[in-house]
Amino acid sequence: MVKYTLVYFDGRGRAEVSRILFELAGVEYEDKRIKGEDWGKLKSEMPFGQMPILKIDDDVTLCQSEAIEFYLAKTFGFAGINTLEEAQVLMIGNCVMDTLMPLFKMHGVKEEEVKDEMKKKYQEEQMPKFLGMLEKLLVSNKGGDGYFIGDKITVADVKIVGIFEWLPVFGINVDFNKYPKLKALNDRVTTEPKIAAWIARRPESKF
Numbered sequence: 001m002v003k004y005t006l007v008y009f010d011g012r013g014r015a016e017v018s019r020i021l022f023e024l025a026g027v028e029y030e031d032k033r034i035k036g037e038d039w040g041k042l043k044s045e046m047p048f049g050q051m052p053i054l055k056i057d058d059d060v061t062l063c064q065s066e067a068i069e070f071y072l073a074k075t076f077g078f079a080g081i082n083t084l085e086e087a088q089v090l091m092i093g094n095c096v097m098d099t100l101m102p103l104f105k106m107h108g109v110k111e112e113e114v115k116d117e118m119k120k121k122y123q124e125e126q127m128p129k130f131l132g133m134l135e136k137l138l139v140s141n142k143g144g145d146g147y148f149i150g151d152k153i154t155v156a157d158v159k160i161v162g163i164f165e166w167l168p169v170f171g172i173n174v175d176f177n178k179y180p181k182l183k184a185l186n187d188r189v190t191t192e193p194k195i196a197a198w199i200a201r202r203p204e205s206k207f
């Protein structure tokens with residue numbers, strides 16, 4: 001049996017998609033959560049100075065959340081059924097990360113006025129545009145009542161849940177009713193029994 005250790009802060013953040021993939025696959029792993037005060041001395045041990053990382057059998061260490069997610073998705077069968085679907089899975093994943101980039105930038109801004117301006121633009125212009133495009137991409141797969149790619153859940157669908165979870169963390173209000181297929185997909189994914197069980201028992205966290 002492969003030994004997996006996922007190391008991240010005590011939050012959902014960039015590790016949650018990987019955690020959900022472990023749950024979906026029913027594969028055991030260690031969910032190692034580093035306290036903020038311990039991070040300073042660990043940072044230099046990380047391959048790229050950041051988390052998450054995934055240790056595989058204590059031999060290999062992967063960094064970069066999206067590489068970790070794709071590795072797990074492919075290993076567990078949630079990355080599409082052929083090369084084209086794999087590319088489509090990565091495509092949706094990149095789209096999702098692009099929708100969140102302005103948020104991450106905003107987070108680093110110190111001046112409150114600039115931050116408020118960025119937030120307003122994000123909430124009123126950028127995010128609605130991104131969500132509209134994602135809704136269209138979803139609909140382009142057989143009307144959008146299933147999943148983003150093919151006929152079964154992939155990591156691309158799991159990543160959508162991230163949008164629904166990240167926005168409230170940053171105080172962004174978006175009317176998801178305007179994107180009914182996306183909203184229904186989020187509901188479908190979060191009520192999938194293994195995922196729902198994880199959401200119900202996972203540790204409470206601020207982000």
Ligand SMILES: N[C@@H](CCC(=O)N[C@@H](CS)C(=O)NCC(=O)O)C(=O)O
Pocket residue numbers: 013014043049050051052063064065066
């Ligand atoms: N591109 C990287 C970004 C990783 C990243 O930004 N990690 C943050 C937490 S979400 C981190 O380790 N922050 C602490 C630091 O940079 O010292 C990924 O997707 O894994």
